[in-house]
Amino acid sequence: MSVSRLTHITQIGVEQMGALADSLEDPEVLRLENLDTDLRPPASALAFTKRAVDDDAANSYLPFFGLDSVRQAAARLVERQSGQAYDWKTECLISAGGLSGILNVLLATLEPGDEVLLTDPIYVGLVNRVRLAGGVPRFVRLLPSAQGWRLDVAALASLDPRAVRAALLMSPCMPTGAVFTREEWSALIAFCQQAGCWLINDAAMERIVYDGRPVIHPAAFPGMRERVISVGSASKEYRMIGWRVGWVVGPADIVADVARVSISNVVCQTGLAMGAVATAINAPDDGISACVEEWQRRRDVLLDELGDFVVVPPHGGWSFLLDVSPLGMDGATASERLLASGKIAATPMVNWGSANSDRYVRFVFANEPVQRLRGVGERVRRALL
Numbered sequence: 001m002s003v004s005r006l007t008h009i010t011q012i013g014v015e016q017m018g019a020l021a022d023s024l025e026d027p028e029v030l031r032l033e034n035l036d037t038d039l040r041p042p043a044s045a046l047a048f049t050k051r052a053v054d055d056d057a058a059n060s061y062l063p064f065f066g067l068d069s070v071r072q073a074a075a076r077l078v079e080r081q082s083g084q085a086y087d088w089k090t091e092c093l094i095s096a097g098g099l100s101g102i103l104n105v106l107l108a109t110l111e112p113g114d115e116v117l118l119t120d121p122i123y124v125g126l127v128n129r130v131r132l133a134g135g136v137p138r139f140v141r142l143l144p145s146a147q148g149w150r151l152d153v154a155a156l157a158s159l160d161p162r163a164v165r166a167a168l169l170m171s172p173c174m175p176t177g178a179v180f181t182r183e184e185w186s187a188l189i190a191f192c193q194q195a196g197c198w199l200i201n202d203a204a205m206e207r208i209v210y211d212g213r214p215v216i217h218p219a220a221f222p223g224m225r226e227r228v229i230s231v232g233s234a235s236k237e238y239r240m241i242g243w244r245v246g247w248v249v250g251p252a253d254i255v256a257d258v259a260r261v262s263i264s265n266v267v268c269q270t271g272l273a274m275g276a277v278a279t280a281i282n283a284p285d286d287g288i289s290a291c292v293e294e295w296q297r298r299r300d301v302l303l304d305e306l307g308d309f310v311v312v313p314p315h316g317g318w319s320f321l322l323d324v325s326p327l328g329m330d331g332a333t334a335s336e337r338l339l340a341s342g343k344i345a346a347t348p349m350v351n352w353g354s355a356n357s358d359r360y361v362r363f364v365f366a367n368e369p370v371q372r373l374r375g376v377g378e379r380v381r382r383a384l385l
Helices: 014-024 043-052 068-082 098-109 124-132 153-158 182-195 252-264 271-282 288-305 331-342 355-359 376-384
Strands: 092-095 115-120 136-145 148-151 164-170 198-202 228-233 246-249 310-312 319-323 360-364
Touching: 014 331, 043 271, 068 092, 068 228, 068 246, 068 271, 092 098, 092 252, 098 124, 098 164, 098 198, 098 228, 098 246, 098 252, 115 124, 124 136, 124 164, 136 153, 148 182, 153 182, 164 182, 182 198, 228 252, 246 252, 288 319, 288 376, 331 355, 331 360, 331 376, 355 360
Parallel strands: 115 136, 115 164, 164 198, 198 228
Antiparallel strands: 092 246, 136 148, 228 246, 310 319, 319 360
């Protein structure tokens, strides 16, 4: 019998779909189920990693809160995005990946029973971390349309903010690819100010935005520097998934509390990886712009291929959602049929937010080149129609 803290911790679905797709050992299967990417990390980061293998100093527990070089680089990155100054010694620490940082921040900010505002649909891994930290998810809807997703500002305004201790927000959101407009950020920030709560900014994909959309950082808004805790990661923008390096940047008092959690949790980060991440952040050519252009091409091919279906276009990120409810099925059924008859691995959105998420399957377009994505429409039609 599981302990009580695991009562509401659900599977994410990706682990099952990934294992099933791996087991088929079929190169024709399109791997659209997980957030890998085939686009390479910055060359300077790869070279640094190879040298680090022979560097004895990289084979160490120390320093516990991250190398000075990567803390400095991460603090400067958040400064550039937000327009706010941060002291890297007291307002930045390194985590063992972005999601480790998220959990550490939640453990440092929540009392049992505190509510956490999340958009819906949302990555179930964020929901699970809220629950592991003793929090209670409070969802505000993202509204789908043929033009993309929009925050339900009216529903947000109707929520009682008094029990909300934190808002855990991501733009671009995952799995939807929703990107908050300035007006939507303003509404979210007004809610956080009314609630007197933290705004935890999951910035893992903040620069992966399409069609010329601006990058908007919540700490840039008046009065928000002392409320925003930014959690970043090298995994998505820098394509350094296996390095497992993230960062937490925010006001000194709360970062000190996060540090107490961090040293009691993973203890330290990946020594071989941290210097490489600093190199990537500081690189004159980090490759992000070129990669965003390529990911946008892949998105556009898939949207064109799936024009006969109900797809909500993503404005950023690596994935979008296909609504299969008009076909008279749920996401789990569609996922099974896509793999069996279409050779497409796609994750059903069971538990990814409210019960309404069950109607979707997620397509990730970061890991398959354009030439393999062409013809997806025919595969989907064969599987689902």
